Amino acid sequence: MSLRRWLVVAALFVVAFVASRYGHAAGDATSRNLFTYPYNVDDLPNGLRLVTVPTDYPNLVALYIVVRAGSRDEVEPGKSGYAHLFEHLMFRGSENFTPEQRDAIMKRAGADTNASTNQDRTTYYVVFSKEDLDEVFKVEADRFQHLKYGEPAYKTESLAVLGEYNKNSAAPTQKLDEVLYETAFKEHTYAHTTMGYLKDVQDMPNQYGYSLEFYNRFYRPEYTTVLVVGDVTHDGALELTKKYFGAWARGSYEPKIPAEQPQMESRTGHVEWPSPTLPWLAVAFKGPAYSDETKDKPALDLLREIAFGENSDLYRRLVLQQQKLDDLGVDFGNHPDPELFTAYARIKDVKDVDDVRAQVLQTFARFTKENVDQAKLDATRSRMRYSFALRMNSSPAIAAALAPYILLKRTPDTINKVFELYQQVTPEDIRATAAKYFTENNRTVVTLATQAGTK
Amino acid sequence: MRERRVAFALVLAALLQTPAFTQTASVLQHGTSPLITFRILFMTGSAFDPTGKEGLASLTAAMLGEGGSRSKAYQQIVDEMYPMATSLNWQVDKEMTVFTGTTHVENLDRFYGLINDMLLDPGFRQEDFTRVRDEAVNFLKVSLRESNDEELGKEYLYNAIYVGHPYGHHNRGTVSSLQKLTVADVRAFYREHYTRANLLLGLAGNYPSGFAERVAADLATLPAGAPDRKRFEPPPLPAGSRMAILTRDTRSTAISLGFPIDVNRASPDWPALAVAVSYLGEHRSSNGYLYGWLREARGLNYGDYAYLEYFPRGMFQFTPDPNLARQQQIFQIWIRPVEVNTGVFTLRAALYGYDKFVRDGLSREAFEATRQFLTKYSNILTQTQSARLGYALDSRYYGIGDYNSYLRGALAKLTLDDVNRAIKQHLARDRMQIVIVTKDAKPFQDAVAKNTPSPIVYNSPKPKEIMDEDAIIEAYRITVKPQDVAVVPVERVFQ
Numbered sequence: 001m002s003l004r005r006w007l008v009v010a011a012l013f014v015v016a017f018v019a020s021r022y023g024h025a026a027g028d029a030t031s032r033n034l035f036t037y038p039y040n041v042d043d044l045p046n047g048l049r050l051v052t053v054p055t056d057y058p059n060l061v062a063l064y065i066v067v068r069a070g071s072r073d074e075v076e077p078g079k080s081g082y083a084h085l086f087e088h089l090m091f092r093g094s095e096n097f098t099p100e101q102r103d104a105i106m107k108r109a110g111a112d113t114n115a116s117t118n119q120d121r122t123t124y125y126v127v128f129s130k131e132d133l134d135e136v137f138k139v140e141a142d143r144f145q146h147l148k149y150g151e152p153a154y155k156t157e158s159l160a161v162l163g164e165y166n167k168n169s170a171a172p173t174q175k176l177d178e179v180l181y182e183t184a185f186k187e188h189t190y191a192h193t194t195m196g197y198l199k200d201v202q203d204m205p206n207q208y209g210y211s212l213e214f215y216n217r218f219y220r221p222e223y224t225t226v227l228v229v230g231d232v233t234h235d236g237a238l239e240l241t242k243k244y245f246g247a248w249a250r251g252s253y254e255p256k257i258p259a260e261q262p263q264m265e266s267r268t269g270h271v272e273w274p275s276p277t278l279p280w281l282a283v284a285f286k287g288p289a290y291s292d293e294t295k296d297k298p299a300l301d302l303l304r305e306i307a308f309g310e311n312s313d314l315y316r317r318l319v320l321q322q323q324k325l326d327d328l329g330v331d332f333g334n335h336p337d338p339e340l341f342t343a344y345a346r347i348k349d350v351k352d353v354d355d356v357r358a359q360v361l362q363t364f365a366r367f368t369k370e371n372v373d374q375a376k377l378d379a380t381r382s383r384m385r386y387s388f389a390l391r392m393n394s395s396p397a398i399a400a401a402l403a404p405y406i407l408l409k410r411t412p413d414t415i416n417k418v419f420e421l422y423q424q425v426t427p428e429d430i431r432a433t434a435a436k437y438f439t440e441n442n443r444t445v446v447t448l449a450t451q452a453g454t455k
Numbered sequence: 456m457r458e459r460r461v462a463f464a465l466v467l468a469a470l471l472q473t474p475a476f477t478q479t480a481s482v483l484q485h486g487t488s489p490l491i492t493f494r495i496l497f498m499t500g501s502a503f504d505p506t507g508k509e510g511l512a513s514l515t516a517a518m519l520g521e522g523g524s525r526s527k528a529y530q531q532i533v534d535e536m537y538p539m540a541t542s543l544n545w546q547v548d549k550e551m552t553v554f555t556g557t558t559h560v561e562n563l564d565r566f567y568g569l570i571n572d573m574l575l576d577p578g579f580r581q582e583d584f585t586r587v588r589d590e591a592v593n594f595l596k597v598s599l600r601e602s603n604d605e606e607l608g609k610e611y612l613y614n615a616i617y618v619g620h621p622y623g624h625h626n627r628g629t630v631s632s633l634q635k636l637t638v639a640d641v642r643a644f645y646r647e648h649y650t651r652a653n654l655l656l657g658l659a660g661n662y663p664s665g666f667a668e669r670v671a672a673d674l675a676t677l678p679a680g681a682p683d684r685k686r687f688e689p690p691p692l693p694a695g696s697r698m699a700i701l702t703r704d705t706r707s708t709a710i711s712l713g714f715p716i717d718v719n720r721a722s723p724d725w726p727a728l729a730v731a732v733s734y735l736g737e738h739r740s741s742n743g744y745l746y747g748w749l750r751e752a753r754g755l756n757y758g759d760y761a762y763l764e765y766f767p768r769g770m771f772q773f774t775p776d777p778n779l780a781r782q783q784q785i786f787q788i789w790i791r792p793v794e795v796n797t798g799v800f801t802l803r804a805a806l807y808g809y810d811k812f813v814r815d816g817l818s819r820e821a822f823e824a825t826r827q828f829l830t831k832y833s834n835i836l837t838q839t840q841s842a843r844l845g846y847a848l849d850s851r852y853y854g855i856g857d858y859n860s861y862l863r864g865a866l867a868k869l870t871l872d873d874v875n876r877a878i879k880q881h882l883a884r885d886r887m888q889i890v891i892v893t894k895d896a897k898p899f900q901d902a903v904a905k906n907t908p909s910p911i912v913y914n915s916p917k918p919k920e921i922m923d924e925d926a927i928i929e930a931y932r933i934t935v936k937p938q939d940v941a942v943v944p945v946e947r948v949f950q
Contacts, residue, residue: 160750166756277601278597320586
């Protein structure tokens, strides 16, 4: 999706939901809806959105705050990794609560609190007992509106981010992904990982001023959705949201995220790993962005399972029969812009790398020509429904499942819309979509091996 | 010693309780959820691996959970599970082996039919064996040794502490022992240990009437067997602190340290130590003393935590998996990777901080806050049906009743003196086992042998109290004798 089109879609959503308030009843027995919990969506005049999902799991409340700021928004050279850095800085104190005071409140509440960042969003959560609802809202709202950290605390925290880079760096897959994304993307910010480039992470201690600018841009109500799931009422959650987030001022910044130009040639990359490891292979194609209106993404979501899942022909052959791999996986997330559909394989013996690459490529090619089996497609739809239903096993789990969709469309209803599209996808849709995206010119292949295993 | 005997008697008493309607011991948590959870627990594990066949308990569980039954090849089972989005997962620890699975009630009969077949009529095919054994070898050789310095250090710490003890090898075995195992070994282990005497069935959710009885009756077809109720002694660890430096080409330095404790969840002092250890370093919480001290004040790394029970895979999980109950536990500190040039300073800082914590204990304010935290936090630990069921099975093992009620009751009665006395009694200062994963052993060897100072330079000004403390830390004595430092190339670990 081009930048312009993305902005139009975003604007339509703003128009449609300004000052709106609507509720949804629980699905009845005949409903095909997958997300069956009743929920409410409320928009504050400042652009903040509240989604409330009361559940019958007792005592606990999960408060998720989703900010539409991820590594995708890091458009300036030398400034990768700041969305993630902010995930850290948000724990360094605000005008009305020092870090120690915040910690003490969370400790008294017996709360589980943390945050995570990916390409598109930063998600903050607190899970706690319902009697602490007011206090948790108050302390959370303060840091989103009145974060305060001095330069020394900033410098110390940027070292903790380097520590995080370090603890991840023992895994070869971190480096594999770094090379894969910078090879596949030349214009778009998906070229860098969420951790950022090591040189940018090492330079962070010198960028205190820039960090303040980043906060000013993105920590704004129009970028933020508050999600409350658990032992709460809609009225109670709305009242607290108005009370604590109502005065938050809207911002004006919109990042200019460069659109990736169509790829015109197949690309390759290689990582020589310094210590012993098994070789890795990543075969990636740029895929469609998330949509709950068109079938491209749902069709490839289904194919991902059919072509590379644990009962795919390829898995059966390479993992179970020939036993050349001990790991075969696919990554194909939901993103606002086109991202990668990637098959990853860990190969047991370096001599099999070429053969495995050929078999993976043949699998991609096969589904551009052949229709998938109708029974397999139906079984896959069933699997995706049950897989989602099985995740809904606690209030925090429901909130965690919703948060990625909240980033994309700001309403749980998108889940029902996209699962409805899964029902409509035909074998011919899948073949045609595969043929559209799995082309040689749209492909990036990256391998990783030790020096001895590198040809 | 007295405490452990009490604990062991409780374990026996708990295991001998059996519902009247069947010969199968069970914990049933019927509820309203349409998701049905199974936890089928056998009181056996890697502590029962025969000598020279380390990894056999784990491989046997893998053959059941990831292998075919007699009537169905593994691929057929995977195909049948596929539309239900389910699987049968397995976990093996020293004394427990558990099979877990959750299905939507709409698929209950189909799912149960499959797992019943997998557990009670396993196929033990050679091709499944080769695959799961390769997977185990690669786990040790590649995933653990070469891709995850933190888990490597943590697991090696257990190996170092339990030398010459039935707990003394990794649950997955060793690279060389796995290569000697055969399908016949797996069959023999299954026959001997997958018995009614070792079984405890856990079931939760809105399963239909009569279903639990049906499962219990099916499982009662296992041989009666003799229970694996061995008493495990504390490890025969010589006096003094020790250091093992695992060397590999890595960009940072990982540190784990700890020692055995004579306390488990059944011990009277467990709640007091739980408060102490939560205060020192609650897992993945920014509230712990070590975290505040090493990460927040000094920016040395990503986090620093402390433990009273085995907690594998801690870098991927915020809450521990249940069904890792053990008679013997260790106290452990996990220092997440630091820059190579701050490794020695960080180790000294951790030791200094720990010594200070043991000396000073908790303040009244810290005690009250931590007690309040743990009282509520048990709701988070048991937030899912599967976790509640798992904790209930563990409570049967330890003989403590419902976990949340037990903990709330014990915490309500606890005093600050109880906590500070338990710290002094159980937390040693003279037999710390230290494991370092790094590329250069020399700075650590020099710090031990010559007490070479390790000053630190920060990128921002620090308050005077931190600078004053650092002046002590940079030459803080690591009380390990030079001959008690072992440098171990990583390829020898778990070999």
